[in-house]
Amino acid sequence: MLKKRKLGRGVAVVGAGMSRFGMFKDMDSKDLFVEAFREMLLSVDKGVDPNEIEALYLGNFSNDFFMHQAHWAPIISDLIGVTPKPATRTEGACASSALSFREGVFAIASGFYDMVLVGGVEEMSKCSTAEVAEGLALATVPYEGKVGFTFPGVFGVIGTSYFAKYGASREHLMNVTIKSHNNAPLNPKAQIPYSVRDLMNAKIERIKQKGRPLPQWKDEKDFLRDPSANPVVAWPMNLYDCCPISDGASCMLLVAEDIAKNFTDKPLYVAGIGQGSGRGFHAAKSLTSFEATINAAEEAYGMSGLKPEDIQFAEVHDCFSIAEIIHTEDLGFFKPGEGYKAVEEGLTRLDGPKPINTSGGLKSKGHPVGATGTSQLFEVWKQLRNEAGKRQVPNKNLRFGAAHNLGGTGGTCTFTILERR
Amino acid sequence: MEERNFSDISYEQYLNENKLMGSRCKKCGVLYTPPRALCIKCYSSEMEWVEMKGDGKLSAFTCIAVGPPFMIDEGYDRNHLYCVGVVELDEGTRVDARIEGVDTNKPDTIKVGMPVSVEFLHRGEGEELMTYLAFKPA
Numbered sequence: 305m306l307k308k309r310k311l312g313r314g315v316a317v318v319g320a321g322m323s324r325f326g327m328f329k330d331m332d333s334k335d336l337f338v339e340a341f342r343e344m345l346l347s348v349d350k351g352v353d354p355n356e357i358e359a360l361y362l363g364n365f366s367n368d369f370f371m372h373q374a375h376w377a378p379i380i381s382d383l384i385g386v387t388p389k390p391a392t393r394t395e396g397a398c399a400s401s402a403l404s405f406r407e408g409v410f411a412i413a414s415g416f417y418d419m420v421l422v423g424g425v426e427e428m429s430k431c432s433t434a435e436v437a438e439g440l441a442l443a444t445v446p447y448e449g450k451v452g453f454t455f456p457g458v459f460g461v462i463g464t465s466y467f468a469k470y471g472a473s474r475e476h477l478m479n480v481t482i483k484s485h486n487n488a489p490l491n492p493k494a495q496i497p498y499s500v501r502d503l504m505n506a507k508i509e510r511i512k513q514k515g516r517p518l519p520q521w522k523d524e525k526d527f528l529r530d531p532s533a534n535p536v537v538a539w540p541m542n543l544y545d546c547c548p549i550s551d552g553a554s555c556m557l558l559v560a561e562d563i564a565k566n567f568t569d570k571p572l573y574v575a576g577i578g579q580g581s582g583r584g585f586h587a588a589k590s591l592t593s594f595e596a597t598i599n600a601a602e603e604a605y606g607m608s609g610l611k612p613e614d615i616q617f618a619e620v621h622d623c624f625s626i627a628e629i630i631h632t633e634d635l636g637f638f639k640p641g642e643g644y645k646a647v648e649e650g651l652t653r654l655d656g657p658k659p660i661n662t663s664g665g666l667k668s669k670g671h672p673v674g675a676t677g678t679s680q681l682f683e684v685w686k687q688l689r690n691e692a693g694k695r696q697v698p699n700k701n702l703r704f705g706a707a708h709n710l711g712g713t714g715g716t717c718t719f720t721i722l723e724r725r
Numbered sequence: 726m727e728e729r730n731f732s733d734i735s736y737e738q739y740l741n742e743n744k745l746m747g748s749r750c751k752k753c754g755v756l757y758t759p760p761r762a763l764c765i766k767c768y769s770s771e772m773e774w775v776e777m778k779g780d781g782k783l784s785a786f787t788c789i790a791v792g793p794p795f796m797i798d799e800g801y802d803r804n805h806l807y808c809v810g811v812v813e814l815d816e817g818t819r820v821d822a823r824i825e826g827v828d829t830n831k832p833d834t835i836k837v838g839m840p841v842s843v844e845f846l847h848r849g850e851g852e853e854l855m856t857y858l859a860f861k862p863a
Contacts, residue, residue: 434794441793446733447759447821451857452789452796452809460787461811468785468837535803539788539832585811586759586819591785 311413314561325552325670327429337553349568363401363424397443399711402677402718423555426672443712445584456538459624465591470641488664490695495670552672554679576721578603582714596717612636619680621710680707731762740856779843786810826861
């Protein structure tokens, strides 16, 4: 059933940049995008004249809601010197910048432009937690939002459904959290660059200083089991199953394949690109799978001629711990119902056969929603070019890496495969 | 049955009247809850209203500690969790709903697959009346 899709002409990535992710009092999202853009310029090995950029595609979920300022693309375009060339916002909730990447690819593949900048930006930390929850809930399906579903609640439902179907439990979700947090200290841009053990020990230290009775946590899982340390947000999603509130920005420079070597000897090529749409629980085909991901994967695998086993590592959209498990199944890395076992067996660790979320994932790298898609591709860029430092995947022959981005409650999903030749 | 648009607005009006309604395609027979105006299987727009019996089983659920403002206004918070879920109706379709009559402090006691029956939670009056679709253990 795979349709063999292809681009009108090849598209390459020749530069990438990412701001630090975190909660910044002294910087807004414009400043963070400029930070990402400056890093992108420095990343182009043979240099680039920014005047050659012909258009900007900017992913942004909801600066309108979070900061009461809409129409961010032309404002950011001016700050990076792209004005008066076109600046277009793409919106696909938490997949907004995967969509900007996709639009940029199509713009070049069509032959209309030779060089475009794609990226994303979001600023959330200046809102209260309740405001952020309300803003994100704007991207749920109306029937869900109306009866009181929150974002964590939607993934809570997926969790109880998965548990009942496959016999998994919260203990298995903890493996995802612990694994992602083990990668984060190796990523200098991560919002929470600490392992769960580090966080547990820090908490014990604080309790000691206050002179309160010391908790008897035997290990990380014991810590995560304790509701005083890891309270329920939307059962079975507890605090450590949920990604944090973040600010951040990321961007990539795309060019036509035939000019890529003018900019670097190590370009990455777009091998496969896919997108899909999904629907609410009332109409979804399954409560333990995302139709949109499956469609995106079919498009990307169909275009690239690759199979799931060819993807050597991937960033997947772990907004919640259960989500990572579901995505690794939907993308074909593991069979349905086996994703949680794969994590338990260590297959998705940095040194495992299928490293997942080497960046620390949304959980510990942070999730400034509109910036996430291209930040995932930034990680793929770093890994494939052997520039990921301490978190470099040990496999020395990396050729194919991929990023999966999810928007809303699965309404928009993308899957993008990059190749080093 | 009377003429009403096959819309979310009609669906909610029916909820106000203690009726859980779906739409069925007259051409191919597929049933939808909430109602659709266009059949996405055969693309016919000849639909008819069907009232659901209101019985089903719990497909999945969650107990929420940090809710949206309108749930906080109802008194729910970190110490008073509320349950929402997905119910598969006996007629074979699904709906999203509040789940009442369960112990949200002991989510392990709430069982996927348990039989549930419909309840209509009315809030406000007159023009302001709105109704939450809810289910409770049968």
